[in-house]
Amino acid sequence: xxxxxxxxxxxxxxxxxxxxxxxxxxxxxxxxxxxxxxxxxxxxxxxxxxxxxxxxxxxxxxxxxxxxxxxxxxxxxxxxxxxxxxxxxxxxxxxxxxxxxxxxxxxxxxxxxxxxxxxxxxxxxxxxxxxxxxxxxxxxxxxxxxxxxxxxxxxxxxxxxxxxxxxxxxxxxxxxxxxxxxxxxxxxxxxxxxxxxxxxxxxxxxxxxxxxxxxxxxxxxx
Numbered sequence: 001x002x003x004x005x006x007x008x009x010x011x012x013x014x015x016x017x018x019x020x021x022x023x024x025x026x027x028x029x030x031x032x033x034x035x036x037x038x039x040x041x042x043x044x045x046x047x048x049x050x051x052x053x054x055x056x057x058x059x060x061x062x063x064x065x066x067x068x069x070x071x072x073x074x075x076x077x078x079x080x081x082x083x084x085x086x087x088x089x090x091x092x093x094x095x096x097x098x099x100x101x102x103x104x105x106x107x108x109x110x111x112x113x114x115x116x117x118x119x120x121x122x123x124x125x126x127x128x129x130x131x132x133x134x135x136x137x138x139x140x141x142x143x144x145x146x147x148x149x150x151x152x153x154x155x156x157x158x159x160x161x162x163x164x165x166x167x168x169x170x171x172x173x174x175x176x177x178x179x180x181x182x183x184x185x186x187x188x189x190x191x192x193x194x195x196x197x198x199x200x201x202x203x204x205x206x207x208x209x210x211x212x213x214x215x216x217x218x219x220x221x222x
Contacts, residue, residue, distance in 0.1 A: 021082065022090025031152045036084035038145040043077040044176045045138040046070050053180070062183040066131070066176065069109060073169070076102060080162055084149070088157045098161040106168045113179040122190040125205075128181040135177035140169040 012018075017025045018033060026032065050070050053063050079096050085096065126136035146166040152158055181188065 007095070017085060020090065021086040024087060024090070024216075031148070031155055032084060032087070032135070035148040035152045035162075036081040036143070038141065038148045039077055039081045039084060042141045042145050043074050043081070044073050044136075045134070045141050046077070047129060049134045049138055050074075052134055054182070056131055058184045062180065063131075066180055069176065076165075084152070084158075084162060098165045099159075100199065103164050103214060106165070106172050110168075110172050110175050112173050117175070117178055119184060120190075121190075123188040124176075124178070125191060127189060128177065128186045129174050131182050131184070132177045132181040132186060135173050139170050139173035139177070142166055142173060146170065 004077060011029065016028050018025060018028050020032065050067055053066055053070070056063065076098070082096075082099050083097055103165060126132050149158070149162050153163065178188070
């Protein structure tokens with residue numbers, strides 16, 4: 001069905017209620033509103049990423065590829081928001097539901113980007129260039145959307161597709177942050193404590209070998 005919006009305000013939400021798909025009225029702090037509201041926030045965060053990505057210099061083909069990925073994700077998030085805004089009683093045959101195909105598509109993009117990246121030796125400190133840093137912000141909003149959807153699943157009937165999609169999407173946003181940073185030649189900063197601990201363990205393992213290697217020489221000197 002075509003969408004036509006001729007008026008933005010309706011005054012119907014002035015008392016703290018809103019309409020779900022199908023016409024049911026619920027409070028604006030309802031778990032279902034929280035869920036699709038955070039998905040909407042995530043969509044806006046991706047819009048900010050796209051704006052900064054378009055303004056940045058550097059590797060133009062890669063930035064165009066990133067923009068195409070993010071634009072597709074924004075459309076899918078509208079699909080997801082519509083699904084979350086539709087209570088079970090209002091679903092009709094033919095309505096879109098996020099499912100295996102969408103999750104598999106996210107995994108395919110991740111696999112393609114991962115092929116360009118070095119394995120991680122520690123967790124990454126969020127940051128890097130502007131686009132990379134904003135993708136990290138979007139990732140954390142995605143995690144919050146995932147938690148909100150989980151809370152909704154505890155009180156209302158909802159398929160597993162939305163939760164799986166958001167879980168995989170947060171992983172993709174992390175990978176995309178590293179991927180665009182690599183092509184823009186930005187430095188990654190790692191969480192240092194695990195690296196320091198690993199270095200200390202290596203030094204401790206090496207010390208007994210050094211002591212054992214020095215004993216025969218000591219005996220010969222006697």
